[in-house]
Amino acid sequence: MNERQEDGHPGHRPRKRFGQNFLVSPSIIRKIVDAVAPRAGDTVVEIGPGLGALTEPLLERLEHLHVVEIDRDLIERLRQRYPPERLSIHAGDALKYDFGTLKESGPLKILGNLPYNISSPLLFHLAEYASQVSEMHFMLQKEVVDRMVADPGTGDYGRLSVMLQYRYFMERLFIVPPGSFNPVPKVDSAVVRLIPKKVGAGGTADDPVLFARLVAAAFGQRRKMLRNTLKEFGGEAMLEAEGIVPTARAETLAVGDYVRLANALAAQARK
Numbered sequence: 001m002n003e004r005q006e007d008g009h010p011g012h013r014p015r016k017r018f019g020q021n022f023l024v025s026p027s028i029i030r031k032i033v034d035a036v037a038p039r040a041g042d043t044v045v046e047i048g049p050g051l052g053a054l055t056e057p058l059l060e061r062l063e064h065l066h067v068v069e070i071d072r073d074l075i076e077r078l079r080q081r082y083p084p085e086r087l088s089i090h091a092g093d094a095l096k097y098d099f100g101t102l103k104e105s106g107p108l109k110i111l112g113n114l115p116y117n118i119s120s121p122l123l124f125h126l127a128e129y130a131s132q133v134s135e136m137h138f139m140l141q142k143e144v145v146d147r148m149v150a151d152p153g154t155g156d157y158g159r160l161s162v163m164l165q166y167r168y169f170m171e172r173l174f175i176v177p178p179g180s181f182n183p184v185p186k187v188d189s190a191v192v193r194l195i196p197k198k199v200g201a202g203g204t205a206d207d208p209v210l211f212a213r214l215v216a217a218a219f220g221q222r223r224k225m226l227r228n229t230l231k232e233f234g235g236e237a238m239l240e241a242e243g244i245v246p247t248a249r250a251e252t253l254a255v256g257d258y259v260r261l262a263n264a265l266a267a268q269a270r271k
């Protein structure tokens, strides 16, 4: 049975620059909404509602929903379709949106079939609000999800894995084939669940900015040895003092190792 809804968006030409691949598979839409499991009274935010493939079934379960959308044509359509007491439309770029303004309404459930071209920066932006979030569900390129959940020592393990695993429990829920979208993307997608951790993996980084800089430097040239990539942080001597082999490469260190290194550096800076 072909369950694609090809005529789901008459009059709207999908815009590549906004990463518009609209969901047209009712079974995938149902699976995502079931995974989110919204309950009346939840404060739910959808990023990139588009033509409402997820918005509509979410509003069947919720009295009210927040959405953040950048495309003016789509915003206008949403305005015509839903009254403001049901749908709060935050018009603009989700990368610049201050999710903190919604915190008074309670912990946030955030979800979205995300525009692929901004997925990593958006995940980093959202990480700033982790303490105000109860859970997030995103559709992303499968390759990005694989990087998010990768274990140390694997080719997929990188900056995204360390920075997100530090803040979230993450689980890849299911894979979504290209035929579930219109237009059809070239790659597989996957849905991932992120639940913020109360305390960071491997303890809490005393100086989160320093931690982020250290991780970025380590993976900046991932084939090089840490004694070279981390030269500005004390290189060989600093690694040895923390019990890390200076010839190791970034992908062999666990999240907790990065936290420990960053905390040792932060303690040194305080002396």
Ligand code: SAM
Pocket: 018, 019, 020, 021, 022, 023, 024, 047, 048, 049, 050, 051, 052, 053, 054, 068, 069, 070, 071, 074, 092, 093, 094, 095, 112, 113, 114, 115, 116, 118
């Ligand atoms: N949720 C819809 C669906 O599943 O069919 C649309 C998903 S489409 C992959 C991505 C959506 O994000 C589009 O509606 C697009 O206009 C919107 N978008 C793209 N960049 C954005 C940004 N920087 N801020 C907010 N929304 C954005």
